[in-house]
Amino acid sequence: MNKVNPNYALMPGSYLFAEVSRRVSAFQAAHPEKKILKLGIGDVTRPLPKVCIEALHKATDEMADPATFQGYPPAQGYDFLINAIKEYEYDARGAKVEADEIFISDGAKSDTANIQELFSGDAVVAVPDPVYPVYVDSNAMSGRAGIYENERWSKLVYLPCVAENGFMPEPPKEKVDLIYLCFPNNPTGAMLTRDQLKVWVDYARENGCLLLYDAAYRQYITREDAPRSIYEIEGAREVAVEFCSFSKTAGFTGVRCSWTVVPKSLKVQDAAGNPVSLNDMWSRRQSTKYNGTAYIIQRAAAAIYTPEGQKQVRENVGYYMENAKIIRETLVELGVEASGGVDAPYIWLKCPKGMDSWSFFDYLLSGAGVVGTPGAGFGPSGEGYFRLTAFGSREVTLEATQRIRELLGK
């Protein structure tokens, strides 16, 4: 059998976090006595909100009784969760989203990786640089990224996010079909205003392209003039898909639940110019290749949409944002250039002493036993930068910043 997908062989090294994990394991094996502090992968550490725990217990008991047992979930998700999302996440903000435009799934990672299947192999893709690797890798696996040479994919259009532009991508000069955006941004922690997002929506409308908008971190926004959803922006319903997640709001990284909005008014055409419903395509994709999200997990997710649930989520987010403040202020105090951490749980720093990203990774790991994520792993413009996350416990965050102070303050 020699008919394998040729694109896999073009992929460089292994998935970023797998490589981080490999280096950490190797270091720990060589230094078993060292306590390693992880501020690398964006994994949460706080327990699930109480409302979610209660909902899980209750739903589990329902699964024990033939009268309340739940089999295959509805393909698009249970109404109780879809309606709660619609009310709390969209209606409450005056953003128009209909119930049948919301699709529940097991993670924004799956959905942002799978969405490219709806597009043709010759669609031109633009990504911010640095960027969450899943957007790039999923397109590379489908051949849409071309060939990887000199840290760049030949067919991707890179939108540099660098100090000079405040880590804010600018619309491409060339014609593209799909643009991935992520705000609050992973990895840079940057956030834009409604006016700035309006520029993107207008650009997409004028240039006939589609925005794939990842809003997984929106609960971390503190600024009043920043959009929680792209559908707060006029005209977005015709040009944008939005991805959201319970991972960072309700601590669901190990529980797995998310949703994607595909407006019925989204304007796409087939190659002959006939109108096509992307909502229908995603519905078909999901009902054919996915079998729904567990009932008990959808119940746990819905539990955050109560006044008590909202309070518990705000407490969790507040805890992490205090961590962000501690990390950011430590770095500023040490004279390290750092941004993010105000509307996002990520702090993006310029590697001191002119080090490149992986050198600083090794330097920080060996010198302080602290793990972060090398900026270069997020794209060529991330070289020389480094990401720290606010998702550790308070104790780990305090100890890590203390060790960083000792290492860099020398």
Add this chain to the structure above:
Amino acid sequence: MNKVNPNYALMPGSYLFAEVSRRVSAFQAAHPEKKILKLGIGDVTRPLPKVCIEALHKATDEMADPATFQGYPPAQGYDFLINAIKEYEYDARGAKVEADEIFISDGAKSDTANIQELFSGDAVVAVPDPVYPVYVDSNAMSGRAGIYENERWSKLVYLPCVAENGFMPEPPKEKVDLIYLCFPNNPTGAMLTRDQLKVWVDYARENGCLLLYDAAYRQYITREDAPRSIYEIEGAREVAVEFCSFSKTAGFTGVRCSWTVVPKSLKVQDAAGNPVSLNDMWSRRQSTKYNGTAYIIQRAAAAIYTPEGQKQVRENVGYYMENAKIIRETLVELGVEASGGVDAPYIWLKCPKGMDSWSFFDYLLSGAGVVGTPGAGFGPSGEGYFRLTAFGSREVTLEATQRIRELLGK
């Protein structure tokens, strides 16, 4: 934006079970007083085994405590579940499967739909006919099936499973790259012996093709000479991928957990003839596009691998197999040609009075209020046949067979 995947437009109608569901809803709306009995979709009705309920409660409590909270699951699955599967499902039967060849996921539907991504667009695919629609539709969405005309996809190789060959597919005459097999079979309920499966393994080895073996129903096998896993067959490790599921054994249709085995010894090459590890490719695919199965759900799955858990699963399976016996014997008594239901929870029957599949669907729904699945929905050779499932409750099964007796016995 006019760069949509052109293959979606080629797909006929909607997904089979969505169409069944649509017709049932329409009938119920027109006859709100009628109690509809569903023996259509293969969804279970028994509550979760007690061991699973207990494990869910315990794991949920762990998620409430920072000391035991679990974030992102390991990409391939937790060792406690992988090792339990290895021991109970493979070691116990003398089938060689290593821990790092087992990948946990959220469903055999997802995995059987996603596996085609590892192959090139020009791989030639053979499917049994009739067949579980997911194998066909996932390849059609990727352009590997060609064009749909006269109930057939132009590029697929169909392996007819008809009364003349005992509903057992025969190896293709033409050169193919991938062959999907499912035993115990969905939808026909047929099961093969070890000797018969050996013919397929030998064929794959001799003809340089790969077997994609779906064993989701293996817990229903009663015959001693039938293989529970393809790895019981000598030589299978070089040519077969196996898909399994907790849906029909532990009643996980609404819980979502499964596993796929990709042996490291699987022999594939790239177009230039260089060896490629399909295990590496699947690992890369899963770690890039999937974020793991919930901790609490993996705990629930692992709970069945205890003597008490095995007993509870056997009881559940025994309950459904008694239903299968009731359905099969009713049909035989009525003079309807029926097979399956001995090593599988599906009964495959020839539509009486020369009706086609959808006519019999409507006849049974309107005449008896019983829902089954039209054989034609599973492929051209399914025309004139019909599938009933044993997954209803005993009460529903008894009432449905009574109504069928009244309708057909006239």
